[in-house]
Amino acid sequence: WGAPYFGVNSTGNIAVRPHGSATLPHQEIDLLKVVKKASDPKFNGGLDLQLPLIIRFPDVLKNRLESLQSAFDFAIQSQGYESHYQGVYPVKCNQDRFVVEDIVKFGSGFRFGLEAGSKPELLLAMSCLCKGSSEALLVCNGFKDAEYISLALVARKLALNTVIVLEQEEELDLVIDMSRKLAIRPVIGVRAKLRTKHSGHFGSTSGEKGKFGLTTTQILRVVKKLEQSGMLDCLQLLHFHIGSQIPTTVLLADGVGEAAQIYCELVRLGASMKVIDIGGGLGIDYDGSKSADSDISVSYELDEYAAAVVQAVRFVCNRKSVKHPVICSESGRAIVSHHSILIFEAVSASSYSSLAVNPLSFPYIVEGLAEDARGDYRNLSAAADRGEYETCLLYADKLKQKCVEQFKEGSVDIEQLAAVDGICDFVSKAIGASDPIRTYHVNLSVFTSIPDFWGIGQLFPIIPIHRLDQRPEMRGILSDLTCDSDGKIDKFIGGESSLPLHELEGDGGFSGGGRYYLGMFLGGAYEEALGAVHNLFGGPSVVRVSQSDGPHSFAVTRAVPGPSCGDVLRVMQHEPELMFETLRHRMEEFVHEDDHGMANASLLNGLARSFHNMPYLVASSSCCFDAV
Ligand code: PLP
DSSP states (O other): OOTTTEEEOTTSSEEEOTTGGGOOGGGOEEHHHHHHHHTOGGGTTTOOOOSSEEEEOHHHHHHHHHHHHHHHHHHHHHTTOSSOBOOEEEGGGOOOHHHHHHHHHHHGGGTOEEEEOSHHHHHHHHHHHTTSOTTOEEEEOSOOOHHHHHHHHHHHHTTOEEEEEESSTTHHHHHHHHHHHHTOOOOEEEEBOOSOOOOSGGGTTOSTTOSSSBOHHHHHHHHHHHHHTTOGGGEEEEEOOOOSSOOOHHHHHHHHHHHHHHHHHHHHTTOOOOEEEOOSOOOOOTTSOOOTTSTTOOSOOHHHHHHHHHHHHHHHHHHTTOOOOEEEOOOOHHHHGGGEEEEEEEEEEEOOOOOOOOGGGHHHHHHTSOHHHHHHHHHHHHHHHHTOHHHHHHHHHHHHHHHHHHHHHTSSOHHHHHHHHHHHHHHHHHTTOSOOEEEEEESSOHHHHOHHHHHHOOOOOEEESSOTTSOOOEEEEEEOSSSSTTOEEOOBGGGBSSEEEOOOSTTOGGGTSOOEEEEEOSOOSSHHHHOOOGGGOOOOEEEEEEEOSSSSSEEEEEEEOOOOHHHHHHHTTOOHHHHHHHHHHHHHHHOOTTSSSSOHHHHHHHHHHHHHSOSSOOSSSOOTTSOO
């Protein structure tokens, strides 16, 4: 899954190749070095940037855009297609200001535009596109009210190449009304509900019963109404979206072919058609399998995708003698997934180890138990003497159950219960049946940073970003900071239920040992905006890292700490300033200067800083309450 952007360097660290396969060896970026530099206040203008951390690579974003454009350019040239490709980026995939601004900047040379699906997305797309190419499309999708439509019309007035795509038939009346009121002539598109259906997880919006788009009958009614209103020339774009992660080019070509037929029919009916917008769906190979059978992979490369689209449109238009339309796509996942990496730390690892007990003491431990539990122990010993290991496990289990019952009744004390756990653990280990899977506690919220894992079970590549020249001796699952049993990652790429991991050095990062950094890759699309503040953990810190030809192969060009405790409290309508005041009054009432310990001012200072710090754990024994 890493090619062409990620590999492992000779020191066993993840190497980022910001220009993909065009990256020269000296341009490779050592990811561990980036993490060290980003979290070192010396290099960060005094900013102590905490993990978790999103590292963005704008060079990767640029490479993705250019690769998509050149795949289409090549297909268009080699097939003799008589128009061009002009993509838009659906901002919902990642609305981060710098991601969108980068895409507009990198894409302005080839008229790359934006797609919006809500009013705030439209506002951001309008302002960002002011710095882009004047030909770049601004595609307005999503459910619309009069205000959304007015905004889109105003965008046209501002010389932005805006298209209002009808998702619902009722939107047409609003478009006609508002365009008359504002005296702005709209450019209109229709989203067609195709019959072609993508049956994977991401295809539930496709097909005749899909959530969005117009049926054939509705499209015909739209044409008629536009004609009656003298606005049929405004209809210029046909849009459809089969679903994300389209598994094969066969399904893709089927959908594009069907849409091209509708496009040609609209031409025949008199619309001034110019653009066919094939939606998103260009897939990502999250598991490296290149298999259409996996929901998280696809069986084609970029160039095969582009070739299939161009061929399907060309074939239909040639047969109907229709002028080749501009081909637009709304690829989101394929543009932004690779450009960011989420870095987080494992702070401790637990195996469910129990009290280590010497086998010689077993008879003394069980002596104090009730007769039936002692009977189980005798059966266990006898089975061990006979070498019947399955039977051993059976009696160990019975022994444990009886002890738990007796503990609940009050006839077994806590030391005896722990000792019996120790016996059972010893037996499991001795016969090789103990669970070797450890739980690695990670300084992260799955709900905030990997919501698609929690919500739809989507898998992302997760690996240590260093020590990759050492064989991982352990296997582990990842358990996050939230007080929620769903806050764990126990499924990994390849269908594994645990991850090969290294032993933490010392007692783990937070006890002074070596730190252990993990990376979640290919998560640049959707995860950031979908994430929520469960347990009031906010988003990660973010840095932007560009390839540079200076002494290091990279430069940190922007560093922003994640939301503070105060910020996340505000999300839930709390007012940190008032909260602080309440606590200050309480302190004046209860804490007196002549008390031993810290002075009032120091405690207050510490409290104030708690509101300003991030909610995540800090790898240091010093804290905001240290004497100032
Ligand atoms: N366009 C529309 C209308 C969508 O609904 C979506 C996502 O579901 C996209 C584009 C982006 O799709 P993808 O990220 O698969 O390219």
